[in-house]
Amino acid sequence: MSLLTTIIILAVIIIIGLIIFKVTKAVAKTIFYTTTIIGIAGLVFAFLIYQDASDFRENFPTKPSMLLLESEEQILAGIEGRFSEASEPTLIGYDQLQDIKTGYKEDNMDTVRGDNYKVFIFSLNSFEAGSIDIGEDTLSKEQAETLLLSDSPIDDYADIVLKDQDDGYKEQFKQQLKKNIKDGAEFKAILFSSLFSEQTEKTGSLFILDEYSKGNIEIYPETIIFKLMKRVPSSILSRLVKTKEV
Structure with a gap:
């Protein structure tokens, strides 16, 4: 082999080596940058989850939230209050409910929310209770749904629970109810509260978590922890809830 050939072969080997080195260096640099970016993104994501969870844990027990009942994209009734406490919720009456309906229809959830910390919108289909008690009377779920969809729920309620009574007695009962309950919206709020x-x-x-993961409950604002919960199987949520309760 001539000296020239040897020099050429060595030169080619050196060039190939340099190319491999540069490619390897570039790949290593890319991997390093990618890993670093992923790591930083993961830390930021974890911090946001922690911050959101801390915010919910701190504010939900102390600030009022709103619960609304919806069917076929129509708001039927609502209550609000601090639901972590053993206290009676505030019933949402006709005037406030009309404003809520308008805001919901226009997709203006800030108007719907008002001063509340969170808004939970329950589909009527999310409730599976066999019956509910209203005072001394018991209504089936079907009867409760009929009243919630009614334009005159107080009158219809009297007709249901006093179906065997004469019209005069029914009318007295209706008038007494209307003295104690401001309007039909408040009566529906009572029904909703009883269902809940x-x-x-x-x-x-588990009821709220399970129905939320099924898409039967809307939450506003829907922050990161709630978005993540939608991706968690209900079986895992069930185990987590049971573990916490124990």
Whole structure:
């Protein structure tokens, strides 16, 4: 082999080596940058989750929230209050409910929310209670749904619970109800509150988490922890809730 050939071969080897080195260096640099970016993004994401969870843990027990009942994209009733406390919720009456309906229809959730910390919008289909108690009377779920969809729920309620009574007695009962209950919206709020209480007593905290993951409950503002919960299987949520309760 001539000296020239040897020099050429060595030169080619050196060039190939330099190319491999540069490519390897570039790949290593890319991997390093990618890993660094992913790591930083992961830390930021974890911080946002922690911050959101801390905010919810701190504010939900102390600030009022609103619960609304919806069917076919129509708001039927609402209550508001501090639901972490053993206190009676505030019933949403006709005037306030009309403003809420308008805001919801226009997709203006800030108007709907008002001064509340969170808004939970429950689909009527999310409730599975067999019956609810209203005072001394018991209504089936079907009867409750009929009243919630009615334009005259107080009158219809009297007709249901006093179906065997004469019209005069029914009329007296209706007038007495209307003295104690401001309007039909407040009566529907009572029905909604009873449905909610019955369901949570039956299934506990899992009711909200399970129905939310199914898409039967809307939450506004829907922050990061709630968006993540939608991706968690209900079986895992169930185990987490049971573990916490124990």
